[in-house]
Amino acid sequence: MNTQSVLCGSEVPVSDQPTIEAVLAGDQAAWDALVTRFTGPLWSAVRAYDLSPADAADAVQGTWLRLLESLHTIRDPDRIGPWLFTTAKREASLLRRRHRGERLVADPVDTGHARSTPADAGHVHADPALAVLTADESRRLWQAVDEMHEPCRSLFRLMATAPDAGVHQLAGRLGMPSGSYGPTRGRCLNRLRTMLTTREATP
Amino acid sequence: MTRHPTTIDDESLIAALRLASGSDPVPAQVTAAARAVFGLRLPGATTARSVVTPVPQGVRSAEGPRLLKFVAAELTVELEVTSLDGLVDLAGQISPCPEAGTLVEIRTPHLTESRALSPTGRFAVTGLPPGWFSVVCHRPEDLPVVTSWTRIRP
Numbered sequence: 001m002n003t004q005s006v007l008c009g010s011e012v013p014v015s016d017q018p019t020i021e022a023v024l025a026g027d028q029a030a031w032d033a034l035v036t037r038f039t040g041p042l043w044s045a046v047r048a049y050d051l052s053p054a055d056a057a058d059a060v061q062g063t064w065l066r067l068l069e070s071l072h073t074i075r076d077p078d079r080i081g082p083w084l085f086t087t088a089k090r091e092a093s094l095l096r097r098r099h100r101g102e103r104l105v106a107d108p109v110d111t112g113h114a115r116s117t118p119a120d121a122g123h124v125h126a127d128p129a130l131a132v133l134t135a136d137e138s139r140r141l142w143q144a145v146d147e148m149h150e151p152c153r154s155l156f157r158l159m160a161t162a163p164d165a166g167v168h169q170l171a172g173r174l175g176m177p178s179g180s181y182g183p184t185r186g187r188c189l190n191r192l193r194t195m196l197t198t199r200e201a202t203p
Numbered sequence: 204m205t206r207h208p209t210t211i212d213d214e215s216l217i218a219a220l221r222l223a224s225g226s227d228p229v230p231a232q233v234t235a236a237a238r239a240v241f242g243l244r245l246p247g248a249t250t251a252r253s254v255v256t257p258v259p260q261g262v263r264s265a266e267g268p269r270l271l272k273f274v275a276a277e278l279t280v281e282l283e284v285t286s287l288d289g290l291v292d293l294a295g296q297i298s299p300c301p302e303a304g305t306l307v308e309i310r311t312p313h314l315t316e317s318r319a320l321s322p323t324g325r326f327a328v329t330g331l332p333p334g335w336f337s338v339v340c341h342r343p344e345d346l347p348v349v350t351s352w353t354r355i356r357p
Contacts, residue, residue, distance in 0.1 A: 031241040039237050041222060043229040048217035057233045058334060058354065061312060064240040065335055065352040069250055089214065098356070138223030145220070159217065160224040189213050196211075 020077045035064070038081065042088045047163055049092035059091040144195045151176065152188035159185070236312065243310065245339065248347040251275035268294075273338075273350040280338055280350050291331040291355050293338075300324035301342055308339040331355075 022030035039060065046059040066087050067080070074083050145156045151174055158170055165173075171181040221227050251273035271282040278301065283294040293309060300323060309316045309328045312335055318326040333356045340348045 026244070026246065028238075028241055032238050035234060035237040039234050040229050041218070043233060044218040044222040044227065045215065047221060047227055048214040053230060057230065057236065060233055061236050061240065062335055062352065062354055064237045065243070065312070065337075068240055068244050069349070069351060092214075138219050141216070141219050142223055156220055157224075160220045161226040163221060163227040186213070189216055192216060193211060 017077050020071075020075060020080070024071060024075070034067075034080070038084055042084060045085060045088050046092040049089075049096045051092055051095055053164070055095050056092070059088060059095055062091045063088040140196065141192070144192055147195070148188070148191065151184060152191060155185060155188055156192075240312065243312065243337075245347055245349055248339070248349045249275045249277070251278070251280055251348050251350045253351055253353065269355075271353065275348045277345075278340065278348055280340065280348075282338070282350075284355055286333075286355075289333065290329070291333055291336075292327070292329040293331065293336075294327045295325065295338060297324040297326075297340055301340065302344065304343040306341045308341065309336060310339060311336045 019030045019033055023034065042060050042063060043056060046056045046063075051059060063084055067074075067084060070083075074080060145153055148156070155170075155174055158165070158173055162170065167181050168178050171178040174181070174184075176184065252275070254272050254274050256270045256272045269284040271284060273280040273282075279298050281296045281298070285292045285294075295307070297305075297307070297320065301320060305320050307318045307320055307326045309318070309331065311332060313332065316328045316331075318328060320326055335352050335354050337352045338350045342348075
């Protein structure tokens, strides 16, 4: 497991107030610091929506463009992370939906989104998506996976290490019919969630 | 950091597993593009936000142009979007019609096209790459107005 790539941990407090002030003042280096900290987790977040590398790149770039136009309304550094994740997940989910009907459309733009989200993200660490994307949480997740029974353990390992494998291919490698992959994955994810909840209750 | 694993959605769990496995690294061009985005900032500009335009009833296919409308306090940008051979054409109308000397820029992360406005506030640009774009209205006497970034895919 390569924890080097996990840059979103609370142990790397990059998006502090001076950084944000510098970004607002036009400092490219400060912006680069934000990019360095968040692009990895954002990439993982949008790829989890089964987006191709091209679509995922589009979603991540869109997220940064939105931050650029909304930055002055999100001056609180603690809100930047939750805001980025909310925005990225929304872009990714729009793109995934679009795959079901390819045609020339503009995605429904941020009607109310850019304005309401900074306020919503006021609960700083309330976004579980952000909480789970920290180094600590990721290690906890994999510890839990290692304790799981088959097929969940293999399913998660395959899913994580073969990000571009399709459902058919993943199902084949797990020796199950393609139609079973989705429901099995759903059950495994629920089980993983339950395990984490139980651990939370009994530290 | 507060933890709420009970409410983590599937995608976030998957993202966390992938992130920690290190098997899906960020492509270099994604990071480079994120850095380059900063060059597109327009300090002081007013953002024109998208408003929902009614879709003509019974229209299901993508054959006709798509209409977009962006509204700021002082002006409205309307865009008609069509696509040919995988590229995007935009025809725009700014209202109320701005003063003489107003310049419009159509920006994508990769290129910027400038257009002078017609006397009635119209402009057009053809052959844009699909993806993100934004329209900037540079006025001689006022700060610029810029439409919210929008993604178009043929």
